[in-house]
Amino acid sequence: MFQKILIANRGEIALRVLRAAKELGIQTVVVHSTADADAMHVRLADESVCIGPPPSRDSYLNIHQIVAACEITGADAVHPGYGFLSENAKFADILAAHNITFIGPTGDHIRIMGDKIEAKRTAKRLGIPVVPGSDGAISDPAEAKRVAAEIGYPVIIKASAGGGGRGMKVARDESDLEVALATARSEAGAAFGDDAVYIEKYLEKPRHIEIQVFGDGMGKGVHLGERDCSLQRRHQKVWEEANSPALNSAERTRIGEICANAIADLGYSGAGTIEFLYENGEFYFIEMNTRLQVEHPVTEAITGIDLVHEQIRVASGGGLSVTQDDIHFNGHAIECRINAEDPRTFTPSPGTITHFHTPGGLGIRVDSGVYSGYKIPPYYDSLIGKLIVHGRNRVECMMRLRRALNEFVVDGIKTTLPLFQELVNNPDIANGDYDIHWLEKYLAKTES
Template identity: 50%
Template sequence: MFTSLLIANRGEIACRIIRTARRMGLRTIAVYSDADREALHVELADEAWRLGPAPAVESYLNQNALLAVIKASGAEAVHPGYGFLAENADFAEAVAGAGSVFVGPPPDAVRAMGSKAAAKALMHKAGVPLVPGYHGDAQDTETLAREAEAVGYPLLIKASAGGGGKGMRAVERPADFAEALAGAQREASASFGDARVLLEKYLQRPRHIEVQVFADTHGNTVHMFERDCSLQRRHQKVVEEAPAPGMDPARRAEMGAAAVAAAEAIGYVGAGTVEFIAEGNAFYFMEMNTRLQVEHPVTEAVTGLDLVEWQLRVAAGEVLPWRQDDLSLDGHAVEVRLYAEDPGRDFLPATGRLDHLRLPDGLPGVRVDSGVQAGDAVTPNYDPMLAKIIAHGANRPAALRRLRHALEQTGVGGVTTNLAFLCDLLDHPEVRAGGADTGLIGRARADLIAAGEALPEGALALAALAELERRRAEVAVEAAESGDPHSPWHTTTGWRLNVETHLDLRFAVREVEQVVRVRYRPEAYLLDLPSGSVDARGHLADDGTLDAEIGGRRLRGAVVRRGHDLTVLLGPRAYRLIRLQPLAGAESDAGVDGTLTAPMPGKITKVAVEAGAEVDAGATLMVLEAMKMEHTIVAPAQGRVAEVRYRMGDQVEEGTELLVFEVAAEKEAGAA
């Protein structure tokens, strides 16, 4: 066994590999870009080396930089993780040329599966079933159109050199073929530098089932059963489980044998995945991923094995410790991928700072693989996956219950995520029943992605309570720093001389004003909510976590504040409010006769007012597009726009003064 390992990757997979390597007593070496200087994988490793600037092509895809670090660090072995250079045969050869062991298959095996068309030809020779289609070398439009007629419609055009849904088009009728072909070729060329395509019969209700295989250098190959990865959006997986629902032992053995035959046909070594598309009783080879898969934890959960450990052992020349008959399934496991993305905008990646992050670590039967921490930035440079959450149970219903509970304990503030979408997906009847096909998310899109949920009173109460508790903490600091810390003017109990007071907290929820009237009680507040008055008290932590008691009900959530914007995290759902009239002394994007500033970098997409305009509280002044979302800049009170400093289309930085605003002379009386 080698003694040092360089991980040529980042994020959660780098962290996952480091943990196993350190358990095995290996010295771990991380690499990082400028954007990842403070990243978790850098923190976990024994040492870390800079590769270059943030763009992947200048850092994690920069083979020369990686090879220089491999040599300088003395790394005896290199694990590529997945993505980036994990399936790059030239990099694998270069690692060996640098005197290190590449933890992965032989370069020839990678090349054999690098072209979908060539791989299918190999699989046909090995007797592995294939989807009817065309995988030939001729790529002119006339030949492809003729072959498409022979395959029959509907059909799929797929990039020969890649995956992940890039360069893929579904074609329903011959009249659409030429345009779809041109689009697929353009995308394939841009994504993989190779415009070649293949044609396949389009299966109407397919399932995506893949088989984990493992081989050593001594001629032994086994399969570790199957995973069902049918729940996908934009041809990319979001939920995976093992074993596949409804899989009977005979079919499992048949698919496992086909996967082993595929691996042996190319002289495979290490961990790999053979992917099949299945419909009815038939299954067909789709592709082989010559690396570890993102979803490998569900296989680990049901087999009790550490696949990374055995990648390292096989790379060191050890013999697989198991034969096929030694392997068995234990229970069921389901994994979801928590992404920074906006399901309501076709799952577009989202960027921003993780102002709040709570992951369900420590729950029974739940595993969390993540590479981010609170305060990290999610940038457009890399994949937006924040974490994988995996639940294992004695059976499928038990695993789903554990996973659903884990998602209820998860919270992310500062960036849009697919968390609520995942919960709704797991609750869908077809998912609960098992056996959902790859088209489910597309068909059920309207049910799974709500246009906008109504703000529950619990979230409104948490927002009000958080504002009150923030102000209490600020006043406590002001009092401690003043010459008279016991002055009654430093109280936040609503006391005023000879006056019974209240405070109105005003919020905007999708441009509708919500007012919470606050009255003070000993050690508590009385909040007037739309349905009535409730006693409320709570403790607000520095990260926004709020443990509250509202109307006799205990609630735990979080309220993340950025300027006027409040995001209330209640269970797996996030609700956005805008604070219209900040408490006196509270941090604000607008002061009395002051300025309104950009809460984050972005682009001005709308200017709704001109200088001199008289506006009411909550009126839209500007719209800023940031973090793939529109952020509305509103009037904090009734007043006048004295100056507009930017125009539509301007790019602005965080903290930039956008407008000068003058609050009207008459102000509502109230108490802080």
């Protein structure tokens, strides 16, 4: 087991990893920017190292500073959390060259899954169902028209190196296609430094279902069920739940086994999430995230398995602590992402939190790194906390969530709490009757 882990992140995820490390008896080091000097994870860590000014490129994305912090403190492993350098293959390779363990997959696996075209090819080879579309990158309008005609309109053009909805354009017929192709390539080049795009069939009313997987890097793999992440705004997840209201046990078992077998065949090490669009009983692979997800607590709630403990165990060479037969799903869990944003316009709302009170009671968990008097900096992601609620079934979970949201108090800044207080009382949400477009349609309707 590791002696000392450096946590290369900030906010609630840095605190989440720090707690797991302490429970395992491992010393902790955190890095931070000057803007985060008073952050909770800095206060609670055994050691902390300031690695630069507020801009991420000068601090949390500064690989050389983070490696130097490892060497100064004697850290023998790095946990990247999510975001920042968590899916940076170069970072994983550099750590390996310095004999520091990256708590995550190999650089090669990060590279494969970070390239959406190569990821789709790999998924297809591993027996994972994929969305019909082009076999590779497309730049020629004539070739784009041929592929679109073959798979049928509407189609969606996606950036190969993309994420977060950037470099994505829908073409509903041939007259839209050429402009959509050029626009997507331009956006992809500007956002990712790579203008490669590909074409897929556009599904009209899908759900976003993701499967949590774990591999030991030695040919064994398991799945820990699915999460339904269909409530989204501009391709950003807002509300996640497990199990999905849309799946039955047979579908859950079928897609879970496919993913677990694929991870084993790939020789993958650590936590990963295989993401699908789901429509009319069919799953279509869209991407794989080679890291811990923001929404991992809902999986922990229904399985009782600490995913960060598992990450650390696997990275240290200890293998998986469970087999597939050991994993059981109990009850229902929902996570709401509480952001420092206006609940209607989603404009960021940095500032000082004057009062912070979290709900409590059976089945309630709040992952947050903020406190009363904490100043939300304007430089980073607006997530200030996650409310995770577990119940014996979905009805009990929703009732508990409604109560917890009414107890949650954050004063001094605007947050998205009022939006969740609306959603938990909406009949479509209560019935689990929503898709990836539902939230944006709801917001547009309530604003008009």
